[in-house]
Amino acid sequence: MNQMDLENSEHLDQMVTEALMRDRLVSPDADLEWKKLSARMSVGKDSAASPSDVKHIPSSALRLVWTIVGTVAAMALIVVVLNLKGFDADGSSVYQAKATPAEIVILDEQDNQHVVKGNDLSLAPASKAVVHTVVVPEGKDMKLTLSDGTEVWLNANSRLAYPTVFNGRERKVELQGEAYFKVAHDSRHPFIVYAGGMQTRVLGTEFNVDASDAKRPHVTLVRGSVKVSKANINKVIVPGEDASFDAGGSIKVSRVDLNDVACWKDGIEMFDNASLRDIVMHMGSWYNVNVICHDDALLDMHLRYMYDRRQGIEEAVMMLNTITNNKIKLQNNSILIE
Structure with missing residues (x-):
């Protein structure tokens, strides 16, 4: 030219x-x-x-x-x-990071929001019993101590409706998502958790309730004993057992490794024979990063994998990259799968 x-x-x-x-x-x-x-x-x-x-x-x-x-x-x-926005012209978006991560909030009876500072909150007994709801979003978890001394660990994407003070013969709460309960013993006032159409009744014990999939809720007992009920089906389980309900309404009891079930409350994310898709979506949600895949076939790979989500994302990606033969890397606030 x-x-x-x-x-x-x-x-x-x-x-x-x-x-x-x-x-x-x-x-x-x-x-x-x-x-x-x-x-x-x-x-x-x-x-x-x-x-x-x-x-x-x-x-x-x-x-x-x-x-x-x-x-x-x-x-x-x-x-x-x-x-x-985090999409890639040569790949597909598996998870999209949020522009502004949500905060843990408590909703009162009028749905007014009160932001929770930190992730450990103890509630003092109130003079009047009103129902509040704590909402834990993606990328967060929290420990909530109820007015009776019961300790509740709430996983990400969970909410718990509870009274500000327990009155009456029963202590009732309602859960969506996943939570670990360490119930304060009170033989005169049973503690009942409603979740996914199922109710778990205890006097004082430790157990995990996972109703993330409301159609298939399950309860895992760590200590003591609980009675799990749904419709006209009742089952008492012992420590180390998991009671789950299927879509048909029947109950299935199986032995589980308690270390795998409850480790999330200590920050350990455990996956046993989980797809790579499920793993990276959990990581994207927790760390609020984009997840982009250049080879969809890799997402069907099944792995046993664990990481400490209280640590940085760099370590979690490095460990995952090791067991997937260098198929994953971290770049520009995105997990890339190639």
Whole structure:
């Protein structure tokens, strides 16, 4: 390209840019833009094309050029926006990070929100029994001590409705998600957890309730004894047993490793024969990072994997990368799977 062609190309680039900025990617007036372009290109002694020459190009053809330019620019803008949001043109988004992570809040009876500072809260007995709800979002967990001294560890994406003070013959709470209970003993006032259409009744013991999937809730007993009920089905389980309900309403009791079940409350995330998709979605949620996969087939890989989510994401990704043969890396606030 000679100097004249280079200058003309620069003029054209500048005109296209100005037109697109003025019209916000709407096709500009071809005649008007061409007049401006021809006026600039005619300046100088060595111009090879005169204004009379360039005006012979049909305006309809120029409109087609402008339409193509506008479409291409719009497509480029879409790609830029998607990349800013964490998507990748050569991969698919498995998890999208939140722009502003949510806080732990307590809702009163009027649904007014009160932000909880920290993740450890003890409630003093109130003079009046009203129902409050604590909401724990993605990437957070918390320990809540109820007015009777019962300790509750709430996992991410969980909520617990509880009275500010327990009155009556029973102590009742309602759970969505997952929680570990260490119930203060009171033989005169049974403690009942409602979750996923199931109720767990205890006097004083430790157990884990997972109703993340409300259709298949299950209870794992750590100490003492509990009675699990749903509809007309009742079952008493002993420590080390897990009672789960299937979609048909039947109950299944199995032996489990308690270290695997309850370790989440100590910050250890355990996966046993879980898909890589489930693992990275949990990591994306906890650390609030994007997850992008360049090879969907890898997401079906099943692994036994654990990490300490109280540590940084770098260590968690490094450990996962080791057992997946260097298929995963951390880059620009995103977990990339290749």
